[in-house]
Amino acid sequence: MQRSMLQGVIVNLVTWTLVLLIAFPLLWMIITSVKPQTELFRIPPTWFPETITFEHYWRLLTETPFLTYFRNSVVLATTTTIFVVALGTLGAYSLVRFKYRGRETLAMLVLFTYLLPSVVLIIPLYLMMVAIGLSNTLVSLILAHTTFALPYALWLLRSFMEGVPEDLESAALVDGASRMGAFRDIILPQLLPGIISTALFTFILSWNEYLYALVLVNSDSVAPLTTGVMSMLISAFNIEWSLLMAASVMMSLPLIVVFAFLQSYLTSGFGAGGVKG
Amino acid sequence: MADVTLTNVRKQFGTFVALENLDIEIKSGEFVALLGPSGCGKSTTLRMLAGLEFPTSGDISIDGRVVNDVAPGKRDIAMVFQSYALYPHMSVAENIAYPLKKRGVSAADRKVAVQKAAELLQLEPLLDRKPKQLSGGQQQRVALGRALVREPKVFLLDEPLSNLDAKLRSYMRAELIELHRRLGKTMIYVTHDQLEAMTMANRIAVMHGGKLQQFDTPDAVYNRPANRFVASFIGTPSMNQLEGQLDGALFHVAGHSIPLDRTRFADDLGTGDYALGVRPEFVAIGDGELPAKIRLVENTGHEQIVTLELTDGTRLLARTDAARRLDVGQNVQIGFHPDAIHLFAPGEEGPRLNKNDAASVIPMRSR
Ligand SMILES: Nc1ncnc2c1ncn2[C@@H]1O[C@H](COP(=O)(O)OP(=O)(O)O)[C@@H](O)[C@H]1O
Numbered sequence: 001m002q003r004s005m006l007q008g009v010i011v012n013l014v015t016w017t018l019v020l021l022i023a024f025p026l027l028w029m030i031i032t033s034v035k036p037q038t039e040l041f042r043i044p045p046t047w048f049p050e051t052i053t054f055e056h057y058w059r060l061l062t063e064t065p066f067l068t069y070f071r072n073s074v075v076l077a078t079t080t081t082i083f084v085v086a087l088g089t090l091g092a093y094s095l096v097r098f099k100y101r102g103r104e105t106l107a108m109l110v111l112f113t114y115l116l117p118s119v120v121l122i123i124p125l126y127l128m129m130v131a132i133g134l135s136n137t138l139v140s141l142i143l144a145h146t147t148f149a150l151p152y153a154l155w156l157l158r159s160f161m162e163g164v165p166e167d168l169e170s171a172a173l174v175d176g177a178s179r180m181g182a183f184r185d186i187i188l189p190q191l192l193p194g195i196i197s198t199a200l201f202t203f204i205l206s207w208n209e210y211l212y213a214l215v216l217v218n219s220d221s222v223a224p225l226t227t228g229v230m231s232m233l234i235s236a237f238n239i240e241w242s243l244l245m246a247a248s249v250m251m252s253l254p255l256i257v258v259f260a261f262l263q264s265y266l267t268s269g270f271g272a273g274g275v276k277g
Numbered sequence: 278m279a280d281v282t283l284t285n286v287r288k289q290f291g292t293f294v295a296l297e298n299l300d301i302e303i304k305s306g307e308f309v310a311l312l313g314p315s316g317c318g319k320s321t322t323l324r325m326l327a328g329l330e331f332p333t334s335g336d337i338s339i340d341g342r343v344v345n346d347v348a349p350g351k352r353d354i355a356m357v358f359q360s361y362a363l364y365p366h367m368s369v370a371e372n373i374a375y376p377l378k379k380r381g382v383s384a385a386d387r388k389v390a391v392q393k394a395a396e397l398l399q400l401e402p403l404l405d406r407k408p409k410q411l412s413g414g415q416q417q418r419v420a421l422g423r424a425l426v427r428e429p430k431v432f433l434l435d436e437p438l439s440n441l442d443a444k445l446r447s448y449m450r451a452e453l454i455e456l457h458r459r460l461g462k463t464m465i466y467v468t469h470d471q472l473e474a475m476t477m478a479n480r481i482a483v484m485h486g487g488k489l490q491q492f493d494t495p496d497a498v499y500n501r502p503a504n505r506f507v508a509s510f511i512g513t514p515s516m517n518q519l520e521g522q523l524d525g526a527l528f529h530v531a532g533h534s535i536p537l538d539r540t541r542f543a544d545d546l547g548t549g550d551y552a553l554g555v556r557p558e559f560v561a562i563g564d565g566e567l568p569a570k571i572r573l574v575e576n577t578g579h580e581q582i583v584t585l586e587l588t589d590g591t592r593l594l595a596r597t598d599a600a601r602r603l604d605v606g607q608n609v610q611i612g613f614h615p616d617a618i619h620l621f622a623p624g625e626e627g628p629r630l631n632k633n634d635a636a637s638v639i640p641m642r643s644r
Pocket residue numbers: 290293295313314315316317318319320321322
């Protein structure tokens with residue numbers, strides 16, 4: 001009894017220490033973003049800002065291309081997500097429902113590209129984009145992110161698809177639905193948790209992606225937040241800490257909001273992928 | 278109402294032959310059971326009728342029209358799946374209405390039809406629930422409701438009762454017979470349970486290893502089984518089959534001879550190996566020349582199933598009155614009712630060699 005209580009206390013202590021360790025940078029980011037410039041480099045540092053200011057946010061929104069980057073990121077992550085979910089769902093359906101030669105090999109090959117480090121793929125990808133005239137466009141990034149996220153999405157959706165009984169689809173066909181009709185009416189609703197977790201995964205991946213964005217895009221008008229903010233605020237001579245922190249807070253907001261709403265789907269999705277895929 | 282015909286149908290999965298030379302003619306309004314052990318191809322047959330699988334060769338026609346290339350939804354059939362296959366995200370009412378919706382029936386007409394089906398199957402209080410919130414028996418009725426709501430020509434049912442408990446099963450059996458009587462529609466019913474087939478069907482198609490063994494009335498498959506497989510598959514406990522030698526009018530088994538009435542069997546049977554079949558109810562204990570020992574007595578309350586062992590170790594079953602006193606270990610003489618003896622060629626599917634007019638139907642009491 002005594003022992004188990006002690007154990008509980010220790011476990012809790014360790015857990016909270018870890019949580020604090022992980023959360024501290026986030027906390028510091030928020031605190032820094034609302035400190036006035038004068039207070040920023042004071043030694044010893046102030047834990048809580050003496051005066052709270054939103055001037056950095058204001059400057060970011062009015063004096064910099066932050067909003068352009070933000071719009072680019074939204075377009076990029078959303079379009080990538082739509083592509084990946086659409087292709088992944090149809091692909092998973094094919095892999096699970098249809099029998100054809102090389103089906104398993106195909107599934108493995110798709111995963112194989114996922115095993116390669118992205119650095120290996122990025123130069124050929126860049127050359128390809130140049131060749132088809134898409135270099136330095138948002139489209140090239142969308143395509144790159146799609147190829148990057150699709151393999152995992154395919155496997156995740158496949159394990160969800162395997163959980164949808166074939167009888168349901170057969171029943172819909174007998175009831176008069178076309179194949180596409182059965183897919184839309186019966187399979188998609190059953191697949192919703194899988195689709196949501198795939199969408200979340202893809203959105204986060206695309207939103208946070210840096211390397212591809214750095215290589216494939218180099219003008220301000222099409223840069224997403226990750227590279228845009230970095231190149232704008234970090235130069236060889238100076239780092240604009242306050243602005244950087246304010247930008248970071250605003251970059252994280254969409255993810256945090258989406259996460260809070262769909263968190264339960266996400267964990268169930270990773271569970272399904274882990275067990276079966 | 279429609280007749281359903283399978284003509285020389287063959288189905289292969291890769292190199293595996295699931296069905297061969299399947300010829301079945303089902304009359305309009307008939308209740309036919311496809312009966313056979315698991316894996317014999319019953320579901321495959323049904324799925325081909327539904328259009329969910331396609332025959333490798335041969336023709337399937339419904340109502341005189343060859344439907345080999347017709348999509349499931351255009352065949353005017355309805356199917357009840359073993360798993361019920363209710364759409365989990367739809368309510369009971371939406372489930373039942375789905376086939377109508379897919380056929381462009383207006384919302385108002387759908388409502389009326391769903392109401393009618395729900396009344397017939399006593400589902401009215403459940404219409405707003407989701408399938409998950411229903412018991413097995415209720416789900417089963419919803420599946421039936423979805424099948425009959427649009428009044429198809431043919432009903433296909435794949436082991437619809439196998440997931441229910443014994444009591445509910447016998448209740449639903451009666452309900453289905455009643456439903457068939459009321460609707461008068463062609464029904465094709467897959468089952469591995471011979472009791473279901475015997476009690477419900479007008480005719481039974483007994484299948485084994487992808488081949489049709491016999492297609493006849495319950496009475497015929499029970500009393501005049503086409504071959505050894507049918508004889509052993511129909512009836513619980515199943516028919517005794519003793520392997521032995523035929524020599525003229527004598528059947529030699531376990532060092533003894535059983536005299537046969539040769540006029541009851543095909544005329545051209547030569548000397549050699551055969552199997553003698555006799556149902557447990559026609560094995561008389563204490564009345565005959567064959568010595569045997571009682572190994573086991575199972576009293577069900579209204580009858581006893583007695584396991585007997587012949588001198589060479591062959592076992593067979595007898596069925597007697599529950600009142601009769603029999604002891605395990607007791608030595609007895611047994612005999613077979615002469616009019617109840619079947620003769621089969623050797624082999625698992627050895628054909629029956631009785632003259633077919635010599636029906637082995639004898640009232641139980643005349644033993
Ligand atoms: N899609 C399929 N692919 C390969 N083999 C199959 C397929 N469907 C059925 N089979 C095989 O065909 C045989 C008959 O199956 P089925 O018709 O389901 O039998 P049952 O009589 O139990 O309903 C089985 O041996 C089964 O393994």
